[in-house]
Amino acid sequence: MASKQILILLAIAFPVLISAKDITVGDHTGWTINFDYQTWAQDKEFYVGDKLIFKYPVGSHNVFKVNGTGFQNCIKPALSEALISGNDTIVLATPGRKWYICGVGQHCASGGQKLFIVVNPVAMSPGASPWQSFGAPTQDLPATGSGNGILLASFQSIMAIALAILFVVV
Ligand SMILES: *[C@@H]1O[C@H](CO)[C@@H](O)[C@H](O)[C@H]1NC(C)=O
Ligand SMILES: *[C@@H]1O[C@H](CO)[C@@H](O)[C@H](O)[C@H]1NC(C)=O
Numbered sequence: 001m002a003s004k005q006i007l008i009l010l011a012i013a014f015p016v017l018i019s020a021k022d023i024t025v026g027d028h029t030g031w032t033i034n035f036d037y038q039t040w041a042q043d044k045e046f047y048v049g050d051k052l053i054f055k056y057p058v059g060s061h062n063v064f065k066v067n068g069t070g071f072q073n074c075i076k077p078a079l080s081e082a083l084i085s086g087n088d089t090i091v092l093a094t095p096g097r098k099w100y101i102c103g104v105g106q107h108c109a110s111g112g113q114k115l116f117i118v119v120n121p122v123a124m125s126p127g128a129s130p131w132q133s134f135g136a137p138t139q140d141l142p143a144t145g146s147g148n149g150i151l152l153a154s155f156q157s158i159m160a161i162a163l164a165i166l167f168v169v170v
């Protein structure tokens with residue numbers, strides 16, 4: 001309960017820092033064989049609320065969510081569990097380790113068509129601490145005039161103070 005309230009407060013206080021992303025797996029390459037998804041994932045941050053999108057020509061590949069063992073050994077779950085739309089969207093709903101494989105032929109075992117990611121709990125910009133933005137104008141504010149910007153900045157300060165109080169109380 002308390003953590004949910006903190007999340008809501010964070011979302012109100014720091015809207016610019018929190019934004020769910022749509023992440024296309026493999027970027028323009030999409031979901032296919034002979035692509036190094038571990039290297040691709042290395043320099044990326046995944047957060048709860050982000051969406052993974054697996055893109056591929058329908059019928060050529062599919063997507064299974066598996067566990068660590070299934071990932072290691074390319075164990076395909078029942079075909080009924082496969083995502084097959086060619087534009088498969090998975091919302092990262094919980095933090096932790098996630099594993100995905102393709103279940104077509106030997107794509108996972110021989111083609112390396114497998115993805116392992118770690119999902120972070122809160123969708124906050126990398127390296128941004130709430131206290132760094134305390135009272136300071138945040139970047140990328142909508143350009144609706146300085147008056148609004150200052151209003152928003154002080155609103156965020158108030159929310160940050162409320163948040164600080166909440167942390168002390170909880
Ligand atoms: C991993 O998933 C398989 C089914 O695909 C299941 O049989 C196995 O028990 C699971 N292993 C763990 C550690 O959860
Ligand atoms: C793929 O899915 C995303 C969201 O899940 C959607 O925004 C996009 O329009 C879809 N693209 C196609 C080509 O269907």
Ligand SMILES: [Cu+2]
Pocket residue numbers: 032033060061062102103104107108113
């Ligand atoms: Cu495949």
